[in-house]
Amino acid sequence: MGVMRWNDLKEESCPVARGLSVIGDRWTMMVLRDCFQGIRRFDDFQKRLGITRHVLADRLRKLEEDGVLERRLYQDRPPRHEYRLTEKGLALLPILVTLIQWANTWEPHPEQDDKILRDRETGAHVEPLVVDSETRQPLTHRTLRRIESSAAPKA
Amino acid sequence: MGVMRWNDLKEESCPVARGLSVIGDRWTMMVLRDCFQGIRRFDDFQKRLGITRHVLADRLRKLEEDGVLERRLYQDRPPRHEYRLTEKGLALLPILVTLIQWANTWEPHPEQDDKILRDRETGAHVEPLVVDSETRQPLTHRTLRRIESSAAPKA
DNA sequence: TAAGTGAGTTCTAAATCGGAACCCTTGGTT
DNA sequence: AACCAAGGGTTCCGATTTAGAACTCACTTA
Numbered sequence A, B: 001m002g003v004m005r006w007n008d009l010k011e012e013s014c015p016v017a018r019g020l021s022v023i024g025d026r027w028t029m030m031v032l033r034d035c036f037q038g039i040r041r042f043d044d045f046q047k048r049l050g051i052t053r054h055v056l057a058d059r060l061r062k063l064e065e066d067g068v069l070e071r072r073l074y075q076d077r078p079p080r081h082e083y084r085l086t087e088k089g090l091a092l093l094p095i096l097v098t099l100i101q102w103a104n105t106w107e108p109h110p111e112q113d114d115k116i117l118r119d120r121e122t123g124a125h126v127e128p129l130v131v132d133s134e135t136r137q138p139l140t141h142r143t144l145r146r147i148e149s150s151a152a153p154k155a
Numbered sequence C: 001t002a003a004g005t006g007a008g009t010t011c012t013a014a015a016t017c018g019g020a021a022c023c024c025t026t027g028g029t030t
Numbered sequence D: 001a002a003c004c005a006a007g008g009g010t011t012c013c014g015a016t017t018t019a020g021a022a023c024t025c026a027c028t029t030a
Helices: A006-011 A015-023 A028-036 A042-049 A053-065 A093-106 B006-011 B015-023 B028-036 B042-049 B053-065 B093-106
Strands: A069-075 A080-085 A128-132 B069-075 B080-085 B128-132
Touching: A006 A015, A015 A028, A015 B028, A015 B093, A028 A042, A028 A053, A028 A080, A028 A093, A028 B015, A042 A053, A053 A069, A053 A080, A093 A128, A093 B015, A093 B093, A093 B128, A128 B093, B006 B015, B015 B028, B028 B042, B028 B053, B028 B080, B028 B093, B042 B053, B053 B069, B053 B080, B093 B128
Parallel strands: none
Antiparallel strands: A069 A080, A128 B128, B069 B080
């Protein structure tokens, strides 16, 4: 298989590798979390995250290249843009939601309240669960067969 | 809010930050992917991932510290251990599964087959979907209210 | 005795990151 | 005109982290 360089990940046949080539970076998911909280501007990301401006600019550029964020002009003089989630970016929400569920269960915060997920209409508290879209049976390590690549073994 | 150093993330009140303090690293999720494929030994991880031995040792140590992997002796002379997922680690599968689903949809591989998720019993092909555990309604950006911290605003 | 296995550790050079300062355009103040 | 602030970056330098390769240690097998 040879050595795997991080930037080759996009061409890997493994979807985990391809997914991580987009969101596998330390700060990228934090940026996306802020996006889902409605943040759109460079300085707002920077202030909330405490990330260096240099790294932030780089991550926003990559997310735009990957089609997760869209950079759109919101005023002309001087030109200013904001970053917005595309459909592809919005489709990442289930991952974030699943991560929140895991962290609230297995890394609970000592005393502070946690982010709470609510239904948009009713405001009811929701609890994420990953199921099969057809049978609606929960998918866990007990119900799933070991993950395998369907690609032919290398020898 | 001050600057956020990566290692302070564990004490953040945001579950996304706390989750990422465990699995937010480039290689960590790749290691976990291999774990879910049944890999348990140092050299096997190393050969499959093409990660440097140094970094691999570091990531395995961190995952053990975080209670995601367990290092257990499987022979005495010389002492050898293998790395196994704990309950906490097994609970990460839904995240991996959701990531696979996203990547297969939005970053499809040109020609090669992808990893396929199957039911352990029937072998039927399953398709992950994140729903509310009570109502079984899908959770997406259309059905969820914007994520908010329930912590009091800082001023 | 030599070679091999498994699990690391050590070393050096290259890449990335953090922190801070600087730049540019435009609008508003004094 | 001179100064300042907002917004969105870029540049520079020193500190970390990573990649790549070699080396170690404790056995086991040929």
